[in-house]
Each structure stands twice: as structure tokens, then as C-alpha cells.
Amino acid sequence: MTSRSTDNRLLNLEHVLGNPTQPGTFSYETVLNFDNAGHPNPEGEEILMSWGANDEFVPRSLGGRWGSTRELVERLMPVFRRDPSLALSFGLTSLMSGVNVWTAGSPEQKAKVAKTLLNKGRIAIGFHELAHGNDFLHNEFRLETSDNVGSQLVGSKEVINNIERAEQVLFMARSSELGGSRSHTLVLTERQDLDKNGTFQNRYATSGMRTVLLNGIHLDGMNVKEEAIIGRRGEAVETALRAFQVTRAVLPAFAVGTLDASLYFAVEYASDRKLYGGRVLDLPHARDLIASAFADLVVADIFANAAVRSLHVDPNASGLLSAACKALVPDVLEDGLSALSVLFGSTFYGRVSPYGIIEKFVRDLRVLPIGHAGGTSCILAVLGALPRWARGKTPDTNRDLFNDNACGDLDFKTLRLSLGGPDPLTPWLSDSATKEAIARVIPDCAEVLTSLEERWNELRSEITEQPLTSFSATANNDIFEMAREATLLMATGAVIGQWVTSEAREEPASLVWFELCIRRLAYRLGLGAPEPPAAIRESAVERLIKNFEQHRSMRLSNEPIFPQEHTTLA
Numbered sequence: 001m002t003s004r005s006t007d008n009r010l011l012n013l014e015h016v017l018g019n020p021t022q023p024g025t026f027s028y029e030t031v032l033n034f035d036n037a038g039h040p041n042p043e044g045e046e047i048l049m050s051w052g053a054n055d056e057f058v059p060r061s062l063g064g065r066w067g068s069t070r071e072l073v074e075r076l077m078p079v080f081r082r083d084p085s086l087a088l089s090f091g092l093t094s095l096m097s098g099v100n101v102w103t104a105g106s107p108e109q110k111a112k113v114a115k116t117l118l119n120k121g122r123i124a125i126g127f128h129e130l131a132h133g134n135d136f137l138h139n140e141f142r143l144e145t146s147d148n149v150g151s152q153l154v155g156s157k158e159v160i161n162n163i164e165r166a167e168q169v170l171f172m173a174r175s176s177e178l179g180g181s182r183s184h185t186l187v188l189t190e191r192q193d194l195d196k197n198g199t200f201q202n203r204y205a206t207s208g209m210r211t212v213l214l215n216g217i218h219l220d221g222m223n224v225k226e227e228a229i230i231g232r233r234g235e236a237v238e239t240a241l242r243a244f245q246v247t248r249a250v251l252p253a254f255a256v257g258t259l260d261a262s263l264y265f266a267v268e269y270a271s272d273r274k275l276y277g278g279r280v281l282d283l284p285h286a287r288d289l290i291a292s293a294f295a296d297l298v299v300a301d302i303f304a305n306a307a308v309r310s311l312h313v314d315p316n317a318s319g320l321l322s323a324a325c326k327a328l329v330p331d332v333l334e335d336g337l338s339a340l341s342v343l344f345g346s347t348f349y350g351r352v353s354p355y356g357i358i359e360k361f362v363r364d365l366r367v368l369p370i371g372h373a374g375g376t377s378c379i380l381a382v383l384g385a386l387p388r389w390a391r392g393k394t395p396d397t398n399r400d401l402f403n404d405n406a407c408g409d410l411d412f413k414t415l416r417l418s419l420g421g422p423d424p425l426t427p428w429l430s431d432s433a434t435k436e437a438i439a440r441v442i443p444d445c446a447e448v449l450t451s452l453e454e455r456w457n458e459l460r461s462e463i464t465e466q467p468l469t470s471f472s473a474t475a476n477n478d479i480f481e482m483a484r485e486a487t488l489l490m491a492t493g494a495v496i497g498q499w500v501t502s503e504a505r506e507e508p509a510s511l512v513w514f515e516l517c518i519r520r521l522a523y524r525l526g527l528g529a530p531e532p533p534a535a536i537r538e539s540a541v542e543r544l545i546k547n548f549e550q551h552r553s554m555r556l557s558n559e560p561i562f563p564q565e566h567t568t569l570a
Contacts, residue, residue, distance in 0.1 A: 009065075009075055010074050010075050010078070010559070011559075011560065012051075012567065013051060013075060013076075013078050013079075014078050014560065014561055014562070014563055015563050015565060015566065015567035016047065016051055016566075016567050016568075017078055017079070017082055018563070018566040018567075019562045019563060019564060019566070020081075020082050020261075020354065020357070020562065021354045021562075022566075024566065025041070025043045025044050025047060026044055026047075026082045026083070026086075027354075028082070028353065028354040028356070028357040029353055029354065030044075031082060031083045031086070031357065031360070032351070032353070032356055032357065032360060034211050035085065035210050035211060035360055036210075038205065038210045038211065039211060040086070040089045040090070040211045040212075040213065041083070041086055041089075041211065044083070044086050044090070045086070045089065045090040048079065048086075048090050048091070049090070049091075049120045050120075052065070053076065053079075053090065053091060054091055054094060054117040054118065054120060054121075055117075055118060056072050056075055056076060057072075057091070057094050057095045057098050057117055058098070058114045058117050058118060059102055059114075059409070059410070059412075060409055061409070062110055062111065062114035063114055063118055064114065064117070064118065066409075066410065067408070067409040067410070068312065068404070068407040068408065068409070068410070069246065069249070069250060069308050069309075069311050069312065069407065069410050070305065070308055070309060070312075070404050070407050072250065073250055073253040073254060073304075073305070073308055074559075076254060077253075077254055077256065077257040077260075078257070078561070079254075079257075080254045080255060080256075080257030080258055081257040081258070081260060081261040081561065081562075082261075083211075084209065084254075084255065084257075084258060084361070084364040084365070084368075085208075085209045085210060085211045085212055085360075085364055086211065087254065088161065088209055088212050089161070089162070089209075089211050089212045089213065091122060092251075092254075093122070093123065093124050093125050093161045093162050093166075094117055094122050094123045095247070095250075096125050096243075096247050097113075097123040097124065097125035097168075097169075097170040098113060098117065098123060099243040099246045099247060099412075100125075100170060100186060100230060100239055100240065100243045101113045101170070101188070101230060102412045103239055103242050103243050103412045103415060104186070104230055104231030104235065104239040104242075105230050105231070108227070109188065109227070109230060113168070113188070116167050116168055121166075121167035121168070122162050122165060122166040122167060122168075123166055123167065123168045123169070123170060124160050124161060124162045124163045124166035124168070124169040124170070125160070125161075125169070125170050126141075126157040126160045126163065126169055126170065126171040126172065126217075127139075127171075127172045127240065128157070128158075128159055128160075129141060129156070129157060129158060130158045130159060133376075133377075134376065134377035136172060136184060136236075136237055136240065137179065137180070137181065137183065137184075137237065139172060139173075139174055139184065140155055140174060141153070141154075141155035141156065141157055141171065141172070141173050141174060142154045142155050142173055142174045142175070143173035143174065143175040143185050143187060143224065145175070149221075149223070150223060150224070151223070151224040151225075151226075152221045152222060152223055152224060153171065153173055153187060153189070153219045153221075153222045153224055154219060154220060154221055154222075155173075155218070155219065156201070156216060156217065156218040156219075157171065157216055157217055158201065158204075158216035159204060159214050159215075159216060160214070160215060160216065160217065161212050161213060161214055162213055163194075163200070163213075163215050163216075163217055164200055164213065164215050165213070166191065167190075167191050168188055168189065168190060168191065169188075169189045169191075169194060170186060170187070170188050170189075170230065171186070171187045171188075171189060172184050172185075172186060172236045172237075172240065173185055173186075173187055173236075175233055175234060175236075176234060181237045181238060182234040182235070182237075182238075183234065183237075184234070184236035184237050185229060185233045185234060185235070185236050186229070186230035186231060186235075186236040186239060186240075187224055187228050187229060187230070188228050188230055189222070189224075189228065193222055193223075194217065194219075194222070197219060197220075197221070197222035197223075198217045198218065198219050198222065199217065199218045199219075199220075200215055200216070200217050201215055201216030201217060201218065202215070202216075203215050204216075206367065207363055207366075207367075208360075208363035208364045208365070208366050208367040209363075209364050209367045210363075238417060241319075241417055242412075242415040242416070242417060243415070244322070244323075245311060245318045245319050245322045245415050245416075246311060246322070246410075246415070248307075248322035248323055248325060248326035248378060249304065249307040249308045249310070249311060249318070249321070249322040249325055249326070250308060251326065251368060252300070252304045252307075252325050252326055252329035252330060252333075252368070253301075253304035253305060253307070253308050253325075253329075255329070255330065255333055255365060255368055256297065256300050256301045256304060256329070256333065256555070258333060258337070258361040258364070258365055259293065259296065259297045259300065259333045259336045259337060259361075260297060260301075260553055260554050260555055260561075261357075261361070261561075262293070262336070262337055262340050262358050262361055263290070263293055263294060263297060263336075263340070263544060263554040264547075264548055264553075264554055264561070264562065265354070265355060265357075265358070266290055266293070266340045266343055266344070266358075267281070267290065267544050267545055267548040268548060269343070269344060269347065269355055270286050270290065270343060271545070271548075273347075280343070281541075281545075286343055287537060287538065287541045288537060289339045289340065289342055289343045290339075290340075290343065290540075290541050290544060291516060291532075291536075291537040291540045291541055292336070292339050292520065293336040293337075293339045293340050294513075294516065294540050294541075294544060294554065295513075295516040295517050295519075295520040295540075296332050296333065296335055296336030296339070296520065297333075297336055297554060297555065298495075298513050298516070298517050298555070298556060299332055299491055299495060299517050299520065299521060300329045300332045300333050300336070301555050301556065302491075302494050302495055302498045302517075302556075303324075303325055303328065303329060303332075303490070303491040303494045303495075304325050304329050306321065306325075306401045306402065306425065306494040306497070306498075307321040307322045307324070307325035309400065309401050309402070309403070309404070309406070309407055310322070310401060310424075311410055311415070312406065312407040312408060312410060313398065313400040313401060313403075313406050313407065314398050314400070314401060314424055315414040315415060315416055316416060316418075317398075317423050317424050318415070318416070319381075319416055319417070319418060319419040320381075320382065320385050320389070320419045320423050321423060321425070321490065323378045323379075323381035323382050323385075323419065324378070324382050324423075324486070324487040324490050324491075326375060326378040327375055327378040327379040327381075327382055327483075327484075327487050328484075328487040328488065328490075328491060330365060330366075330368045330375060331375075332491075333365055334362065334365055334366065337358065337361060337362050337365065338362075340358060341358065341359075341362065344358060379480065379483050379484065379487075380473055381419060382419075382483045382486060382487060383471050383472075383475060383479060383480065383482075383483040384419065384471055384472070385419040386463050386471055386479075386482060386483060386486060387463060387464070387466075387468055387471055388419075388422070389422060389423065389460075389463070389486065390459070390460040390461075390463035390464050391460075391463075391464055392422040393422060394422055394427050394430070395422045395423075395424050395427060396424070396427065397424055397425075397427050397428055397431060397497060398424040399497070399500075399501050401424060401425070401494070401497060402497055402498050402501040402502075403501065423490055423493075425490045425491075425493030425494050425497060426456055426489050426490055426492075426493040427493065428492075428493040428494075428496040428497045428500065429449070429452055429453045429456050429489070429492065429493055429496065430453055430456070431496075431500075434496060434500050435449060435453075437500070437505075438496075438499075441505075441506050441511060442511055442514065442515055444515065444533065445514075445515055445518055445519075448518055448519060448522050448527075448529050449496075449518065451522060451527045451529070452489070452492055452518070452521070452522055452525070452527065455485070455489070455525055455527060456489050459482060459485055459486065459489065462482065463482055466479065485525060488521060488524055488525050489525070491521060492518070492521045495514065495517045495518060495521065496518075499514045508539065509539075509543060512536055512539045512540050512543070513540065513556065515532050515536050516532055516536060516537070516540055519531070519532050551563060551564070
């Protein structure tokens, strides 16, 4: 990644959380105990609150710490390395709901929500209904208005994280029986009003994210004051779609931490485990599995962070890139974890400590694509943008998508409704100077890159041949496959752009990760790319071994993780 100064707050959190293999509040043993019991970790939540995790969700203009969204991702990724369920249970719903307020709320509403979060409170978000999922236009929970009683909330929301312990809840409610995107309104409710007027429903048990408190609520006429309306009546869907650009990018970026931690402990396990007269790490198949998972980690990390930076430096593209990111990155991470599950063997399925955490990561990760702004809705968003993506003029590449220093404070007013058209990532596939540079230093990749560019051009031609009516929720499998391929090609462009803009692009380590990722993406696209040379895979594994020995992340950023020293909050 582009070099950046050491984030002392990030390093501080790593030390507060400590090494998860050692006894403590955030140890994997503790995490798995709470997972088995299906209960949140109260001490862990309190430590995160005391550290000021909520401050990261509040813009700096309102007294918080949220400036660059890349910093937000980096600072909270250590939690995901230990327990994604803890991250979701303690407060990510506050992030999800808060973004809607920062996007459309009045100054008074923003100040009110900021005060709640800065005082260690929670805000839940009630968008989904089991009968309709992410199809918000068909939600039945209603905001009814009459001359006699004013505005009232009526109906049920079945799955709301933290609703029974949140100080405020943001609801999406139908405010018009007319169809279309102007039929719903956002309402910010207070704890005391819900307690007085609501009937809470039983908690839902889940296979992943087991410690998350998912409950429902039924309201049969709770009065709503006008100052509780976020934005204008009828604009809930518009606000949500703008806010999704943030959450669709940051949630997959957070989740990269699961594969990062898994690779770290895969190296440890394979180094210690004896099999067939030697170490597992010395087996060629084991090293291949580790190298493949590393390629998945790098692809996911690069693509997710390009989407995150686009919020700051290319808002016209952020809608498409964030949707593509949420659709693709969880699948890539799951594939990486699947490869490592083979490496761990019976240790994985038996949940042998401390490596049992990997099995939990797999379950938790599978919840991510079906949660807030689910993966299906994201691939539908990409699908709907394909005609413009294919027909539009190819834009210039944007080098700032790989530069953290280009990301200032996020301006929520710049979030767009439109998914735009052409993206700034795939043009890297056809950039002549880039192709020449790659052919010069990595001649083995030249043929693979040519096949990727050809597939990009073929896909755009195939899309333009389809009638516009094909790109909807009723699309056939072929159209959905086109959308999936488009996300892979965007990720490929991100990998190329990351390499081109890196000051160390011609160093041996950069050549290794680049070739691994490009071949991995070509394989995913069904282009029959040959396996990378054995020397490339070996170099990747040796890099990971070195990072493990130095207690560093397996990502390209190489930041220190899992410290031996533990810091207690004052």
C-alpha cells in the first residue's frame, strides 16, 4: 500500500486487545466460549467503548474521530482479527445508522446522534423485514399520518441488532401506499418510547455471528414527532442508497481481518504440526494452499480499500465500486478461508484451540453477504449498472484510489445516488504504458494480462448485445454471471493499479504478490491461466513466515499485530 505514517491509535488498540492466543478478554478461548454460549462479551464491549470505538463512527466536525474512512477501517480491523461478532454486537449498527444521519439529518439531529455515540450509547437500525429482506420498496412497517392523531409507527420489524439495549433506533417505515422510491421515510426513535409502546419479540439464534442480539419489535401506534423524521418524508430509500456506499465498502474492508488472522495462524500451525515425518509447512500442497489464500487476501484487501478511497476521491464511482466490493470480497475471503480449512484438516472441524477460531470466522463471514445491504442486493446493483458500464466512454485511471494521503475528511454530501457508468479500475487493463511495464519486469504475466484485457472487451460486447430489460432482478443466470465477471475485472484493475502506483513495484516482493494475484483472478474468470511458477509461490510463503516471526500482518501493509505485550486501559 501507499506508505503512510504509523497510526498510534491503531497500534494502541492492538496492544489493548493483546495476543489472542494468551489468556484474556479477547483471547480466542474466551471468544469461542461466548460464541458457544451465544452471548455477547460484556467486558470486551466495555473495553472497546472505553477505548473510544464509538468515537470512530462520529465525524470530526461533530466531535468524533472519523476523518478518513481508510483510517476508520484500519483502526477497527484489529477487532475483526479477534472476533467479527464482537465488532458487530458492540457497535457496527451504530455506524450503519449513523451514516444515514450524517447524510440526511439536520444539524440538530446530527448533534443529538453524535452526543449519544460519544457518550458510549448505541443506535440500532431497523430496515429489514423477514418477508422482504433487502427489498425495501415492499416493506410493510408503516408511518401513518392522520389529522386526529398525527404520525404514528405501526407494524413489526423482526431482525434488529441491539434493539433491546440501544438508546435510539433508526427505522425505515412506509409512509405512502403508492409504489416507487418515494414511499418510505426514516424515523429516529428513542429508547423510552419503544419501551413504553413496543412489544419486543424473541431473539433469533444464528449459525454465524452467534453473539449478536437479534430481536424484533411490534409497534401498534407509537407517536412520532416531526423532529424525529430524518431528511424529508418519502426520501428514506434515497438516503439509504447513498449511505450504503459507505457501509458496502467498509464492512468487507473490515472483514479482511479474518483472513489476515487465519493466514497468520496457518503459518504457525503448519510450522508446528508434524506429518509424514516432517512439518506440514514443508509439504508442497500445504505451501500451495497458503500461497492461494495469500493471493485471495491481497485481492480482497486491495479491492476493498480502493472502494473505500473512492468515497473520498471519486464519488461518481463509489456507488458502483462499493456495490461490487460487497458482492465480491466476502466470496474471495471465504475461498481463502476454505483453502486454509483444508490445511488445518481435523483441527478445523474439531475446533482445536486456538485454531478453532478459523471455523468461527467461516460461519461469521457467511453472514456478511446477507446482512445490511446484502450481497444479493449488491450484485443486483452491479447488474443494473452493466449497460452503462459497457457502453460508456472509458474513463481515465485514478491513481488517488491507491493513495491514502489523498483521503481527507469524508464529505457525506458528495455521496451520489447514481451507480454511474464506467469505473476507473478496469481501464488499467488496457493502459499501454502499464502493459509495457509489466511485460518488461514480469514477462510471464504478459500473456495472462492479454487474456484479461480480451475478456474485458468481450464482456462489454456481450452486455451491449442484450436488451436493457434483461438487467433486472428477473435476470437469468447468464446475466448474473456477467455481473460477477464485471466485479472480478474491477478487482483485477485494482490489483494492477495498486502495483503501478507502488513505489516498490519492481522489487522482488511486489513482483511476487502481483503475479500471484493476477493469475488467481484469471483462474477465477475461467481463463485457464497456468499456475504461477513454483519459485513465486515459495517466495510468497517465505514472506508470510517472516511476517509471522515478526508479529506482522500478512497484508501488504505489514503492520504489527498480535503483540506479546498487553496494555491495560487507564
